[in-house]
Amino acid sequence: MAENIVIVGAGQAAVSCAARLRALSPECSISLIGDEPYLPYQRPPLSKAFLTGELSVERLALKPHDWYDAQAIDLKLESSVSSIDRRERQVILQGGKRIPYDKLVLATGSRPRVLPDKFTRDASRIYTLRGIADAEMLKGELRPDRRLLVIGGGYVGLEFAASAAKTGLDVVLVEAAERILGRVAASETADFFRELHRSHGVKIIEGVGVLSICDIDGARRASLSNGEQVDADFVVVGIGAIANDRLAMECGLETRNGVLVNENGQTSDPRIFAAGDCATLGGEALTARIESVQNAIEQGDAVAHSLLGQAAPPRKTPWFWSDQFDAKLQIAGINSGFDRTEVKAGARAGAQSIWYYAGETLLAVDAINDPVTYMTVRRILDARTSTLE
Template identity: 40%
Template sequence: MPEETFVIVGASLAGAKAAETLREEGFAGRIVLMGEEIERPYERPPLSKGFLLGQEAREKAHVHPADWYDKHDVELRLGMAAARIDRAAKQVWPAGGEPIGYDRLLLTTGASPRQLDVPGSKLEGIHYLRSMGDSAKLREAIAHGGRRVVVAGAGWIGLETAAAARTYRNDVTVIEPESAPLHRVLGPEVGEIFAGLHRKHGVDLRLDQGVAGFWGAGQVSAVVTSGGAEIPADVVIVGIGVRPNTALAEEAGLEVSNGIVVDEALRTSDPDIFAAGDVAAAYHPLLGRRIRVEHWANALDGGPAAARSMLGQEVSYDKIPYFFSDQYELGMEMAGAFSPGEYDEVVFRGDLDELEFIAFWLAGGKVVAGMNVNVWDVTDDIQALIRAGRPVDRDRLADAKIALTEV
């Protein structure tokens, strides 16, 4: 039988981990890992934390050492964007290059920052954060301190970069259209805690207002809010969410709906094409619905799961969404998923004032999500509570003296 070729489009965490798993599982055929960026695959969390703060070296972010790809016979094609998929001929066409035939194809094209489309949005000094280059550029802009930094959006990226900008001793204002930071992902109860944290660190948090436009002559000099306020700015950071990179899949006629639609085996509507990571809207067998997860752990686990599926193994990808963040002295992990309005109450255990607690989101008496803040080694127990899917005693849940395994 001729050697099979597996092509992976998107040389980032999910793609690189998929290539690794293919080799670990004994795949002896050809692997092509194609990526638009010129940097070899890397992890993005440090870009708004240690790398942005100058505490973590570039090398630490890479998924594999430079020689790993050759050693494992993985053809890493950097600076190469896939422009088109010809499903009938089973070929991927790189922009301006020769087509590459595939037996199985994996799409790990990730996501890109949503752009603010308001007057002045093309001025110099307005930053978005996705790539290593973006992070290095932003660091250069804020690392010397003493600048007026305005952050548009109090989501994870907005808050982490606000914390970094404060750590570098800049004046920081955060503008957010919702009534609390992280409102859409955490709801108001826990969002308030993040508001308190940032205010304590001197961030001017302007809630219930969005960005209406920017002033400046070439370089941004002020941000105008929807409330009419004009906030002087030397540096602007826009963190208003991401969009999945689905154009390639869409043009190839694959089913796309807020991400590339895949089943629980991460297979698309074409049986030879798979998708994983930020770009995949996957059916989650435990939750009983399709979700698209924009978190590091989902790229780390989803890439390998897709690889096993490509090899014909039976895969039911049912990891509970998991996320982590670090801001100032607050470190947290979160497991679970819900949408605004999908939970009834939040139960806390621990000390909110000392920022050492766990928050549980309950729906119909069952735990649907949990966040541990400066409390460690509990995420497995929290995930077990979510997985159990049984009503819990809320008083026992709130009582830190009772082990989570006993709740």
């Protein structure tokens, strides 16, 4: 009998899962539930091309509306899931409507971390960036000669700072850790992007925390832990993301910084699977949650196979990217556990790469304006991964 599969979430992992399911099983019933009014869309351009007006809402869509009709996928937009009834195998929407499932996929993504209320309760115009609605509000703030404070020196904060500076804003970025990109990249990569930003007029303050933000005379005033004060017209907070695992926790699934899954994407309930930013892969030696487009696509695809009792395709090397000013960073691999790096010049002017090693084992590369090196290392890592399957 054809199974009834419900996917909660409408991002990259959800669409990847739905598309692969339909390709593998023309007869199964597929429902895809999203809480936003927009067609499922790409999120990375929100801090770049969409923010600066180079990309429209329509062009963000992962698939056109008629694709869902053609694939017989029941797309439910503006539908928020309030709970999951595992015993009755039903998803319950706000308002009380119940949607039955034979198998369920959680692809609920993640949400931005926010500053504690005690830091911001006396201030307005403090934003995070996750969805189209956030980006639309921020587009209205991006006007030349205005002042912006960015809190957080990870990739999202740096990308937003770059987009704002290109628009003509006066930008200050504050990072509480010793340096920008402290959790995700080597100091050599951080050094490159620090100098890149400073060359475009962005002021970067590192090793300094924000003590409070308040409204004064129509502006936001941030008091920093080094005694400095920064005035801004608005503030953007980019201090990481938290897995949207509330539904999983409340219905009793095992969670660990996300919805805990095995190598097949299966949760502690054999009828429920998870994929994308909300999913944490657990194992004897590793517990990891990867936030990337590539991971969302591959996990969604793998879960589709698992739902039908099929073996998932071979894993590929994780990859990421970041565009800032005229620099394109392409990352292949996961640098966790590296103990040394090597910096190599690229074949063309301005290109360089940072290679990560654990002993003599190559783990990853940060390739800056160097697509040849990026693809070379990615092939090396892909070949190694395939031998481990």
